[in-house]
Amino acid sequence: MKAFEYARAADPADAVARFRPGAMYLGGGTNLVDLMRLGVAEPGALVDVSRLPLGGVEPDGDGLRIGAAVRNSELAAHPLVRERYPVLARAVLAGASGQVRNMATVAGNLLQRTRCPYFQDVSKPCNKRQPGSGCPAIGGDHANLAVLGHSRACVATHPSDMAVALAALDARVHITGPGGDRVLAMPGLHRLPGDEPHRDTRLEPGELITAVALPAPPPGASHYRKVRERASFAFALVSIAAVLDVGADGTVADCRIALGGVAHVPWRAFHAEQALRGSRAGEDAFVRAAEAEMAEAVPLPRNAYKVPLARNLIVRTLLELAP
């Protein structure tokens, strides 16, 4: 591991003031320390923001405010999250292990990097790690990579479960930085790879996530389902966060669907949602919606299985949620 300086920030302003080119913020370290050990990340300085006084999980009008340093385990166990945003609690609990969730912060979870095998192996080229070096995944091992929204430069997926639920819930990410404060709406924090796959998000250097705010919970029933290669402690092949509200007349009044494991971003299924709203809840409509979304998919030779998997996952989850 390359040598670096370490400093613990006292408050958000102190963290931003300590940030300089080549530095990185440190949350729970569960992704960053690993990437540093692999030689993928080589920060010259770490500014520890894991104990910043950014607040816990608190009611915020009819929504919720979650401090960026809240640990994943604390978030999932919080009574307000369990009661009002069960899809978020479920998504967090579906990720990683008890130990990792105890360490991982909300901001760190959002900003964790792809699990693409070439990205993590410094002996291989990779446009995300080393812009312009190429993408060996396209002609190689991409079995768990993207089928939607990818580019010729990069086909990586974003690995977070939590981010999928936050994208479905219209979360807003509060940011402070050298240029002042701003808010990015989810989905929208993360970006598609295009020809700049080294940029995972819309954050600028030195910008610090301070909180995630949730609007009032959407009406309806919700669920998070995750398909993976073993029953626990594995990243998603495909996952879904879905909220479905069916009116008394049997038509879909509102719905939110986001997919994980299929794209460089937590993928909000706007086409499926649009197809669903106002239609009669039932298998026909659910199949049409799922197909509307997956029509855009461009699978690679070894990950084509994800297209029917995502389609079936959408249909099955909606069937479970329908009254």
Place this chain on the structure above:
Amino acid sequence: MEITLQVNGVRRPVDVDPRVSLLDLLRERLGLTGSKKGCDHGQCGACTVLIDGRRVLACLALAVAQEGAEITTVEGLASGERLHPLQAAFIEHDAFQCGYCTPGQLCSAVGMLAEGGPSAVTEELAGEPELTAEEIRERMSGNLCRCGAYPNIVTAIAEVGA
């Protein structure tokens, strides 16, 4: 950098390079070799210790970031000659073969039993779920055992958790 940790109840001031993980500090500087290095990437749980009572992975924790923390390793679970109930249950139920994963299993189980709340397999998010074998397996999924001692590990934990 100079930091002070409380390790198994003893104050330990140390001077560490920021690159040193808590695991390497414990094993190589403080002589506490109970915590094991299985993967050094967060994937096996062999390095599990308790920080302020919560189970974490010592391989992904930077030592410098733990200033002031209270750390409990497997060496700190027993009280003198009296084994921790989980240690006794692991022996009673033959919950290990080679023993390499055992310190991590023990620390993880101690932390897990203190956690409560729902898990990924809990049906109802609201209440406190009963600690069934299925719940134990899910909650302990961050601790791998190459010897496959899982059934007896679950039995030992279930006995203490009951």
